[in-house]
Amino acid sequence: MDANQVGFVHELAWEEIQEILGNATKIKPRRQMSVQFSGGEPTMSPYFLDAIRYARQLGYNSVQAATNGIEFAKSKDFCRSAFEAGLRYAYLQFDGIGNDANGHRQVGNLFDVKLRAIENMHEAGIEIILVITLVNNVNNDQVGPIVNFARENPKKIAFVAFQPVSFTGRDEDITPQRRLRQRYTLAHLAHDVKKQTGITEPTRDWFPLSLFSTFADFADLVKGPEAQWGMVSCGCHPNCGVGTALMINKDTKEWAPVPAFLYVPGLVQDVRKITDAGRGKWFSNFMLALAILKNYRPFNAPKSLALLDLLKKFDKSFALSGEKRTREKYGASDPNRTLEDALKRRSDPWNLLFIAGMWFQDLFNYDFRRTEMCIIPYATQLGEISFCAYNTGIGWRKIIENMYKNATVAEWYKTHGKHQIYAKGKSVELQTSEHSLRVNAADAARVRTLNHDVPLTAAEEEKARRKVAWEAQQAAQVRQVYEEMVLKKTSPELVQIGKTATPEEEKVPV
Numbered sequence: 001m002d003a004n005q006v007g008f009v010h011e012l013a014w015e016e017i018q019e020i021l022g023n024a025t026k027i028k029p030r031r032q033m034s035v036q037f038s039g040g041e042p043t044m045s046p047y048f049l050d051a052i053r054y055a056r057q058l059g060y061n062s063v064q065a066a067t068n069g070i071e072f073a074k075s076k077d078f079c080r081s082a083f084e085a086g087l088r089y090a091y092l093q094f095d096g097i098g099n100d101a102n103g104h105r106q107v108g109n110l111f112d113v114k115l116r117a118i119e120n121m122h123e124a125g126i127e128i129i130l131v132i133t134l135v136n137n138v139n140n141d142q143v144g145p146i147v148n149f150a151r152e153n154p155k156k157i158a159f160v161a162f163q164p165v166s167f168t169g170r171d172e173d174i175t176p177q178r179r180l181r182q183r184y185t186l187a188h189l190a191h192d193v194k195k196q197t198g199i200t201e202p203t204r205d206w207f208p209l210s211l212f213s214t215f216a217d218f219a220d221l222v223k224g225p226e227a228q229w230g231m232v233s234c235g236c237h238p239n240c241g242v243g244t245a246l247m248i249n250k251d252t253k254e255w256a257p258v259p260a261f262l263y264v265p266g267l268v269q270d271v272r273k274i275t276d277a278g279r280g281k282w283f284s285n286f287m288l289a290l291a292i293l294k295n296y297r298p299f300n301a302p303k304s305l306a307l308l309d310l311l312k313k314f315d316k317s318f319a320l321s322g323e324k325r326t327r328e329k330y331g332a333s334d335p336n337r338t339l340e341d342a343l344k345r346r347s348d349p350w351n352l353l354f355i356a357g358m359w360f361q362d363l364f365n366y367d368f369r370r371t372e373m374c375i376i377p378y379a380t381q382l383g384e385i386s387f388c389a390y391n392t393g394i395g396w397r398k399i400i401e402n403m404y405k406n407a408t409v410a411e412w413y414k415t416h417g418k419h420q421i422y423a424k425g426k427s428v429e430l431q432t433s434e435h436s437l438r439v440n441a442a443d444a445a446r447v448r449t450l451n452h453d454v455p456l457t458a459a460e461e462e463k464a465r466r467k468v469a470w471e472a473q474q475a476a477q478v479r480q481v482y483e484e485m486v487l488k489k490t491s492p493e494l495v496q497i498g499k500t501a502t503p504e505e506e507k508v509p510v
Helices: 014-025 048-058 070-074 076-085 110-124 140-152 169-173 176-182 186-197 209-223 264-277 281-294 307-318 323-330 339-346 368-372 387-391 396-403 409-416 441-445 458-485
Strands: 034-037 062-067 089-093 127-134 157-164 241-249 255-257 350-358 377-380 383-386
Touching: 014 048, 014 377, 034 048, 048 062, 048 076, 062 070, 070 076, 070 110, 076 110, 089 110, 110 127, 127 140, 140 157, 140 186, 140 350, 140 441, 157 186, 169 458, 186 241, 186 350, 209 241, 209 264, 209 281, 209 307, 264 281, 281 307, 307 323, 307 350, 323 339, 368 387, 377 387, 377 396, 383 387, 387 396
Parallel strands: 034 062, 062 089, 089 127, 127 157, 157 350
Antiparallel strands: 241 255, 241 350, 377 383
């Protein structure tokens, strides 16, 4: 939430954090749990590291943080502390390539901050996911440069998550003109990737994220009923998200879209049949290898990619050869993983770069069926609530934040003081701006020209509304003066309703 916008602070106490994290693990049947700390900016919480450590102790398989990266960029020690506490993934806010593409955040050197954050977090063992909110006719021109940036840095970037804009919060009062102009869909994303990079075919290479559940079901079969945890699955509605993947050699940068050399529809159909057959572990693995071979298109694959490399990828991702064996061979991926485990898993010469789009709902495209199938709930003091139900309309966010607000912004500042604020072009002080990432110089230097024939933000729309109201008021005043001075019209007399007392009647006898 934006405390300055709503005028109050909703900050969780340590006891509330413990209760919320604990309640989620008690839901039956038990789930393989992931948690993402968000905000605001979660690194500003005094309990950030403690919350990560506590989540790990409870058995959360994947502990994540959605962050602007400033604290991670400022300090390597902070990155190491976060990793040692149990942070596995950082969902890094990433608006584009170059400081101009990040200029709307009003931080002078924000792109340099992002690059430094990636360096520091990768060195500490934290995996990085770039997260980009896309607004049509505002920053969708950054799709290609961001995908190319990830493709050029396969040792450090393994996932790019695009999020088409959702008109919630301040944007729920959006005008129809701006909404139609800025609406961005998953179809837009698939076509922009093709148009701006030449990578992938929109109708061949993109699939619903829920397709992943087919392989999760197979992994559960192979691990057997004695496994402590099931595989993380993705059972969201097909309209919630889509994705594709590139196989990239980390050293040579040789690459190809996975659906170009692996016939995904056929493989999914075969894996479902193998899973439904319910055979033993090794026979099922053997059948999976045959299914991969059947659907493999070697002439479309990177030349240096061997079929064995592809089979190893499946084993590494789903632990098909057994938890103990994959731990020894590839490194652990559970909550107890160490820096050595992270480095061991990174030693794989091939990076499977996922490019995904997750389209959250707003009042203008709300679908209750999607809400029913939601796999990203908010954990709150009142229980778990679907992501879109929490954020959309006069919904749960406003209710819960008002119920559990701590203080007004003024009271909070008086008690806790103000943290460092970066705005109006102020730069973040970094120990160094040096990095080893490959950045396209032309993309970084590009200055965009945005068409302002309609307002671009809620703030600009509000400013336009105030201007129209002020101009109407001025016009009315000018009209009134014109009628009185030129047309000699007299102002309408005020008509008193009811009897007005005379001075004599107002006198009270003594």
